[in-house]
């Protein structure tokens with residue numbers, strides 16, 4: 001059997017580098033001129049209130065725009081870009097499109113820009129799990145997944161296959177983080193339902209401790225492309241230090257397709273892999289007795305046990321987990337906390353022996369509302385929970401978190417990316433990019 005081909009190309013000038021990546025893997029070989037092409041970037045998050053460094057978190061606008069330009073130059077005119085970004089209040093896809101200048105693609109290339117959240121979804125059976133998939137993605141003749149090269153605190157890596165989860169509606173995304181459904185065994189099934197024809201991994205920036213902006217980005221300047229989704233992700237994972245065999249969703253997908261996860265079964269073209277590997281950690285270190293992040297222990301924070309989140313914590317809640325830790329840190333003034341446990345997600349059960357138990361989110365509340373071990377519940381019942389409410393309810397219990405400490409932390413995260421180190425918002429500025437094209 002022919003080996004799948006994956007190209008790895010150094011990023012210099014985006015359009016040229018991407019062209020080379022596509023040529024090396026013959027990326028458009030199976031595309032027909034009248035195909036309806038759906039590009040799915042990763043625009044998972046943005047923050048319109050606090051500083052938001054997008055590096056390694058969302059696909060650079062430069063790569064998406066270069067891809068559109070190449071497709072148009074090659075004679076493909078039926079192009080749609082689709083995403084379903086969610087904020088606390090609801091869809092933020094259009095706001096992200098606007099911020100990144102995607103709307104300009106409509107005027108220049110006639111691209112259709114779609115917020116899946118506002119479009120139709122089709123309910124499909126995923127081996128007993130019902131998920132609603134964006135109709136536009138299902139109706140496309142070819143889907144192009146354009147993820148970022150990043151780690152993921154639950155899935156280890158989040159690449160082309162994981163990026164498809166953004167084609168689900170809100171409820172279905174949550175269902176993937178179910179009590180019984182194993183996250184790593186849900187979203188890979190999307191790669192079988194959708195006509196996924198090409199993956200382009202945007203590795204201009206890569207992200208450690210992803211998937212959100214509390215991770216740490218590095219400038220990596222690499223592009224990876226393949227017509228073979230699994231092979232592309234195997235190579236992407238290797239570039240940030242992970243063998244596919246340690247990434248459950250890749251192993252699972254390979255097993256289903258009766259495929260190998262070995263790099264030796266892939267034909268690599270372009271840059272040699274071994275010269276381009278940057279190992280990136282995927283998660284924060286936790287204490288052995290599961291009382292909180294190592295950072296808490298190092299700061300001498302005691303009297304509190306924040307249980308490590310599991311895969312049942314869905315994206316909306318997990319985005320708030322790190323901020324919640326920062327708020328708790330801000331309440332620490334050298335004295336031990338008064339015996340607090342924090343539980344999250346759909347499975348964690350409060351333990352005996354604590355004075356107060358924080359039930360972070362509706363799921364943790366539902367799971368523990370009748371738990372006899374709880375002496376005093378501090379229930380943040382929102383879905384997702386509200387950090388201001390968290391601050392308020394803890395204050396009532398004498399624990400003074402300071403939301404401003406979180407604001408300062410966000411500013412710090414933003415400020416640490418300097419232009420001299422290759423971090424530039426220019427790569428996300430669609431208007432500027434089109435003016436220079």
Ligand code: SF4
Nearest residue numbers: 314317361362363383
């Ligand atoms: S409470 Fe959190 S984990 Fe539960 S469904 Fe809502 S966002 Fe997901």
